[in-house]
Structure formats: structure tokens, C-alpha cells
Amino acid sequence: MPLTTTSLLLIGVSAGVALALAALALRRSAQAASEHQRVAAILAVARRYALGDLSRPAPDYGDDDLGRVARGMDQAVQELGRRVDSLARDRARMEAILSSMIEGVLVVDEQGHLQLVNDAARRILKLEQGAIDHPYVEAIRHPGIVEHIGRALAGGETSTLELSVTRDTTRTLVAQVAPVVTAGRGAVLVMHDITELRKADLIRRDFVANVSHELRTPLTAIKGYAEALLDDPEDADARERFLEIIHRQAERMERLVKDLLRLARLEAGQEIVEVAPCDITAIVRGIAADFEPTAAAKQQTIACTVSPEAATLQTDAAKLHDIIRNLVENAVNYTPAGGAINVSAVVVGGRFQLSVADTGHGIAPDDLGRVFERFYRVDKSRARPGGTGLGLSIVKHLVQVLEGEVVVENQAAGGALFTVSLPLGPDE
Incomplete structure (x- = not known):
């Protein structure tokens, strides 16, 4: 049957509506796919944030409600990331400061568990590496410190405590415990090692x-x-x-x-060194001659020996003279009547070596390390035989000024032996 104009019009309208509906369906399908991709991108970014990767992504969140919410969440996370980084830097600085402190610092929380122990506190209290998060009463063995920390945790008054380390009674500490009330109750212990003071x-x-x-x-x-x-x-x-x-x-x-x-x-380091060629033979013999009357009165002998290679030395002549004089005077004073004092100078191992030996009673092993102290006397029950009691201390400091070393030992045959070692010249 032939189509009428009306029929053709209806067919055209129907086709247009069908095309419009098909286009709308396709658009909605494309929007759904786009929404799905955006949601997947947002979820991927969230997973990265959850893993600690706060690097800023660059997806297009869009301008609708979902895009605005996603951008707001991203900005919040980025701000939190900046604050976490700042806290991490502050914590690293604090740990560096605490590690470099000579004072011991220890922090306890309100449950009495150790939260922070710096290297100095660990060294002073002999704490183990795994002491963190353990009760302080188990980790700290000093009853005085435990008592003060407990008092601070309970809100009581604390005072400065002077004490000795349990495992090393030669060390003296000053400990101060302060309560923490700003962020939960706790306590901070600060220890100063005042042993040297x-x-x-x-x-x-x-x-x-x-x-x-x-x-x-x-x-x-x-x-x-x-x-x-x-x-x-x-x-x-x-x-x-x-x-x-x-x-x-x-x-x-x-x-x-x-x-x-x-x-x-x-x-105080105020002595000036004036280096010049020194005649060692003349210095040694001159000092021996000065003490000859004193030695003769005690029936002592002073012998001098200077090897040819040690006859001349580049050093401060006045200071070397005082070193030898003090050592010889000490030997004359502490050598019994009828004893002998031997002064010798040689070159050993590329260094000048001066020795002063006597035939006295020697020095007790416990006193060998202290004879260079000011006013130190080996035999405290006897009066000082002569001098001011500062001679050996001056010798030690003079030798150090000349960049040398001085040691004392007992000889196998008896008597003390002082040995001074000096460089052969200022460049050696």
C-alpha cells in the first residue's frame, strides 16, 4: 500500500527519536566509562598515599562534584605530607642534638616505659640497646634514680640528686628529674657527669x-x-x-x-720556644758541676756521657737546661749517701734521648704514674729532702712544649730512670 505523507512523517519522527535515544544512550555510556576511569584514577592515588608515596599526581579530576571532592582530599593529604616531613626533620634534629650531648637524657611515659634514651644516658647507666619500651624499674639499676622518677610520675616534688654510678663508683653524677604534664604525664631525667669537676x-x-x-x-x-x-x-x-x-x-x-x-x-701555653743549636756536652757538664758540692757532701758521684751524634741539638737551650737541672736535682735529693747519678745523651731511632739514672731505692709501682704531679711525694711520711716539689711537674710541661716525651721507670739493678725523648730539630 502506498505510503501517505503522514506515514512518511511519522516514520521520520520515529527515526529521529530513535537516533536521539541512541545518541543519549551512547553519551551516557561514554560518561559512565569516563566516571569509572576517574574513580579508578582516584583509587590508585589513594592506594599510593596509603603506601606512603605522597608525590603529587597529575590526573584530571574534572569540575563536577566528584572532581571537587577529589581535589579537596588531595590538597588535605599533601598538607598532611608536608607536616609529616616537617615533624620528621624536627625529630631528626632533636635526635642529632641529643646524640651529641654529653648530658644523659632519658624520657619515661606515664606507664613508666622508656621512650627515649640518648647515647650519653645509655653509656652512663650501662643500658642495653633494647631498653626502649621496657619499664624503667627493670632497665635502671640505680635505686636513687628509680625513686626520683617514680616520684615525678606520681606528681611529687623532686630535687637535684648527686650520686655515684652503680657499676663505676669512681664517677659522680648530678641527676635532675622533671615531670611532663603538657602531653600526658611522664618524666624527663637529665644527668650531668661531674667526675672531672x-x-x-x-x-x-x-x-x-x-x-x-x-x-x-x-x-x-x-x-x-x-x-x-x-x-x-x-x-x-x-x-x-x-x-x-x-x-x-x-x-x-x-x-x-x-x-x-x-x-x-x-x-697556659705562654712559654715561647726559641730554637737554636745547643751544646749538649757543655749543658750537661755545667749542671753536674753546679751540683758537685751537694753531691760530694752526700758522698755521691755524678757521671756524664754524651755520644758524638748527640753533642749538638736544635732546640730551646734554656728549657733543655731546666729539664736536665730539675732531673739531676731530683736524683741528688732522693739518692742515698754513697750513691751514683748517671746522665747520658744519645740518639736513638732518629730522636735525641736524655737519661738520668740513680742508684736509689726506686719508685713504687703505684707511684710511677704520679711522680709528675705537683707537690707529689713518693714517701709521704718523710719530709721533702729539698726543692719546691714542682720540679718534675715543670719537667713534664717543658718536655711537652718541646714536643717530646718523658717517662720514668725502675731499673732492674735498682734506682729510678728518667728518660726524655726530643726531636732532633723543629721539622722532625
Whole structure:
């Protein structure tokens, strides 16, 4: 049957509607595929964030609601990442600072578990590497520290505690515990090792006591003989004898003060080294001649031996003279009557070596390491035989100024042996 115009129109309209519906379906299908791809991209970024990869991706989130939500979440995560990085840098700086501190620092949380222990605290308290997260009462063996930490955790008052390390009683610590209340209760322990300060204080007190003792002896003599002169000024013989004693004691005090001042300059590094060729033979023999009368009075002998290669040395002649003189004086003072002192100079292993040996009683093993201390006496029950008690300490410092070494040992046959080793020249 022939188609009418109306029929053709209806067919055209139907075809158009069908095409429109097909186009709409295709568009919605394409949008669904695009939405699926965007959701998959967002999920992929979220998975990377969950794994700790906060590097910024570059997907197109779109301008609809889903895109705006995705961009907002991405910005929040990136901001959190920046804050986490900043906290990590701050923590690294804090750990570096704590590791470099000489003070021990220890942090305990409110449950009493160790949260932080720096290297100094681990070393002072002998803590094991796995002590973190363990109860402090198990890790710390010192009852005083445990008590103070417990008091701080309980909110009680704490005070500075001076104590000795349990496993090393020679060390002295000052510990301070403070409670933490800003972010949950806890406690922070800070420990200062004051062992060296205590040693320095002891040395200072011993030094003051020794100086007072060394000055008191001549001052007592000067005062006593001066009072005797005032009581009987007419006795000429007694006056001359008393004045000689006063003069001798005054010289002793003067030597002590000079030695103290020189020792202070040496310790402060204020001694200037003037290098020049030194005639070792002349120096050694001159010093031996100076002490010959004192040695002869004690029936002692002083022998000098200088090898040809050691006859000349590039060094500070005045300081070397003082080194040898103090060593020889020490030998003469502590060698019994009838003993012998031998001074020798040789070159050994490319270095100048000076030795001063005596035939005395030697030095006790416990005293060998201390004979170079100021005012140290090997036999404390006996009065000092002579000198100021600073000679060997000055020797040690002078040798160090000349970049050398000095050692003391006992000889197999008896007696002490002091050996000074110096470079042959300023460049050696």
C-alpha cells in the first residue's frame, strides 16, 4: 500500500527519536566509562598515599562534584605530607642534638616505659640497646634514680640528686628529674657527669693545701728567727747566723713562687720556644758541676756521657737546661749517701734521648704514674729532702712544649730512670 505523507512523517519522527535515544544512550555510556576511569584514577592515588608515596599526581579530576571532592582530599593529604616531613626533620634534629650531648637524657611515659634514651644516658647507666619500651624499674639499676622518677610520675616534688654510678663508683653524677604534664604525664631525667669537676676541685684543694704547707715551713722559720733577733739584738754571732737562716728561707720561698708562676705560664701555653743549636756536652757538664758540692757532701758521684751524634741539638737551650737541672736535682735529693747519678745523651731511632739514672731505692709501682704531679711525694711520711716539689711537674710541661716525651721507670739493678725523648730539630 502506498505510503501517505503522514506515514512518511511519522516514520521520520520515529527515526529521529530513535537516533536521539541512541545518541543519549551512547553519551551516557561514554560518561559512565569516563566516571569509572576517574574513580579508578582516584583509587590508585589513594592506594599510593596509603603506601606512603605522597608525590603529587597529575590526573584530571574534572569540575563536577566528584572532581571537587577529589581535589579537596588531595590538597588535605599533601598538607598532611608536608607536616609529616616537617615533624620528621624536627625529630631528626632533636635526635642529632641529643646524640651529641654529653648530658644523659632519658624520657619515661606515664606507664613508666622508656621512650627515649640518648647515647650519653645509655653509656652512663650501662643500658642495653633494647631498653626502649621496657619499664624503667627493670632497665635502671640505680635505686636513687628509680625513686626520683617514680616520684615525678606520681606528681611529687623532686630535687637535684648527686650520686655515684652503680657499676663505676669512681664517677659522680648530678641527676635532675622533671615531670611532663603538657602531653600526658611522664618524666624527663637529665644527668650531668661531674667526675672531672670533682677531680679538678680535689686537685685545687690539694694544691692550695700543698702551697700553704710549703710556704708555712719557711715562714715559720723566718718568724721564729726574726723574733729571736728582736729578743737579743746584741749577740752578733747569733744575729749573723739567724740572718743567714732567714735569707735561706726567703730564697726558698722565692724559688717556690717562681716555680709556681712558671708552671702557670706553661699550663697556659705562654712559654715561647726559641730554637737554636745547643751544646749538649757543655749543658750537661755545667749542671753536674753546679751540683758537685751537694753531691760530694752526700758522698755521691755524678757521671756524664754524651755520644758524638748527640753533642749538638736544635732546640730551646734554656728549657733543655731546666729539664736536665730539675732531673739531676731530683736524683741528688732522693739518692742515698754513697750513691751514683748517671746522665747520658744519645740518639736513638732518629730522636735525641736524655737519661738520668740513680742508684736509689726506686719508685713504687703505684707511684710511677704520679711522680709528675705537683707537690707529689713518693714517701709521704718523710719530709721533702729539698726543692719546691714542682720540679718534675715543670719537667713534664717543658718536655711537652718541646714536643717530646718523658717517662720514668725502675731499673732492674735498682734506682729510678728518667728518660726524655726530643726531636732532633723543629721539622722532625
